[in-house]
Amino acid sequence: MVLLILAKRSNTIVRLWKPPSLWILPCYSRSYSKKLVSYGKRLNEIKLPPKADRSQNILDSTATTQARATKVAKVAQFSDLPVDPQLTSAIENYLLSDLQYAKPSPIQIQMAKETPILLRDKSKHTNAVVLASETGSGKTLAYLIPLIQFLKFTTNSDSDLNISSRKASYRAIILTPVPSLVGQLHDVISGLNIPSLTVAGMSNFVRTNKIKQISRDILCTNPQKFNALMENNPEAFKSVQIVVCDEADTVSFKDAYKTSIQTIRNLSEHLKYMFFCSATIPTSMERHIQQAYPKANRIVSPDLHKLPSRVNFSIIKCSQEFYKNSKIRALIHTIASIKFSNSEHDQVKRILIFANHGSTVSKIVDELKAKGFDTFAVDGSSTTHEEIEHVLESFKNPIGTDVNDAVKIMVSTDILARGIDLKRIKHVILYDVPFSSMELLHRVGRTGRMSIRGNAYLIVDRSDENKPAVKRIRKAAIHHRALI
Known part of the structure; x- marks a missing residue:
């Protein structure tokens, strides 16, 4: 030719x-x-190679392509990650015991690949890492991989730390804004059953004088409890090597975690790693990190600030004649549709409803109970943390033996929108338009977690339909665009 x-x-x-x-x-x-x-x-x-040779060349080229594809595809199991096999085995066993699947998410794969690089860094300065990924993508296990890997292979003697078993001391601290998350994190780390790894969980409704002051590898706490512990025993934090700020984008947590981190930095001479974990990166958080850690490593998901692709998002217009511009009517109709659907055969259908105000929560609960629905309520302004834990346990428990068409409904304000992993929730209903895109992402993120598909519904009346926020949400859902 x-x-x-x-x-x-x-x-x-x-x-x-x-x-x-x-x-x-x-x-x-x-x-x-x-x-x-x-x-x-x-x-x-020109002498062309024999046909057999040419075929062999093509096969070699194809084999190389397949090998590269296999190399990427092989990271479909935790055992293929470049971290300690004992850790990956523990993660797989933990996930299989609870969720019946054990596949690493993209953010976990990315973090695991960065772990050896982070651990090889022997410099004395603090390494800051921003770990940002959409809700339900497995960020907790993503930051636990390098944390546990470091603690497991860096002994006290290796780090020149003088930790006495007779005095309280900690090597890693996980700060989280919501007290309910403290217990959740403690359960996750304890559930991994890593030998020789000790963990303590302390939230602000646990009295400090009742805490047994002993050494722990990991302390899970919130800023309020951290401040109380600091006043009692500041020496316990001089050995801290890793600090994780979970839900770092939380507005109520912003000033608190700044103060807590600065206190730890001033006390600990051994602080090695700082992790900022979040589902969104607001401007205030980005500005703080740029000022305090200009060389921070960023591990960010390409789908950050987008509605989760695992969630089917729908907008329900009350302006339709059937609903008569009544949000309650649209809500009850949506719940009835979920109840009699075949989406969760032989399972209890759990629905999480979000409202902007506590008064709206009370109104919804009264209406649903009048219709005979099994309904629970969590309102941060009038509910203590102990009551929240009790309500969540009741909400998670099954309903008797007959689960056909059984529905459990939880109505809440934004207090359950962050970090809380309410397993088996496949339906989230937004009764009100959230105040911000960040709140929307967190609320919708309570479903469709860890590769399990879910559904989210936004109820809008005539006054909401023409709001710029609703139009932006509609475009983001259709075109899979970022909301922030």
Whole structure:
């Protein structure tokens, strides 16, 4: 095969060796037509490899491509991650015991690949890492991978730490804004059953004088309890090497975690790593990190600030004649549709409803109970943390033995929108339009977690339909665009 390319200024001949029968002849005048004969003769003189050899070359090329694809596809199990096999085995066993699946999420794979690089860094300065990914993507296990890996292979003697078993001391601290998350984190770490790894969980409704002051590898707490512990025993935090700020984008947590982190930095000479974990990165958080840690490593999901692809998002318009512009009517109809659907056969259907105000929560609960629905309520302004824990346990427990068409409903303000992993929730209903895109992402993120599909519904009346926020949400849902 001969390919002629006409050009005015080119007088060079370029030969492509793959395939070897292809010649590119730049021609810009008729004088080159005579040379085609000689090129044709030379072309016939070229000895091509036998067909068998050519097939072998193609097979080799295909094999290489398949090998590369397999290398990427192989990271479908925790055992393929470049971390300690004992840790990956513990994670798989933990997930299989609870969720019946054990596949690493993209953010966990990315964090695991960065872990050896982080641990090889022997510099004395503090390494800051921003770990940002959409809700329900497995950020907790993502930051626990390097944390446990570091604690497991860095002994006290290796770090020149003088930790006495008789005095309280900690090597890693996980700060979280919501006290309910403290117990959840404690259960996750304890559930991994890592030998020789000790963990303590302390929230602000646990009295400090009732805490047994002993050494722990990991302390899970919130800023309020951390401040109380600091006043009692500041020496316990001089050995801290890792600090994790979970839910770092929380507005109520912003000033608190700044103060707590600065206190730890002033006390501990061994602080090695700082992790900022979040489902969103608001401007205030980004500004703080830029000022305090300008060289921070960023591990950010490409789907950050987008509605989760695992969630089917729908907007229910109350302006339809059937609903008569009544949100309550639209809500009850939506719940009834979920109740009698076949989406969760032989399972209790759990629905989480979000409202902006506590008064709206009370109104919804009264209406649903009047219709005979099994309804629970959590309102941060009138519910203590102990009561929240009790309500959550009741909400998670099954309903007797007959689960056909059984529905459990939880109505809450934004207090349950962050960090709380309410397993088996496949339906989230937003009764009110959230005040911000950040709140919307967190509320919708209570479903569709860890590769399990879910459904989210936003109820809007006539006054909401033309709001810029609703139009932006609709476009983001249709085109999978970022909301922030």
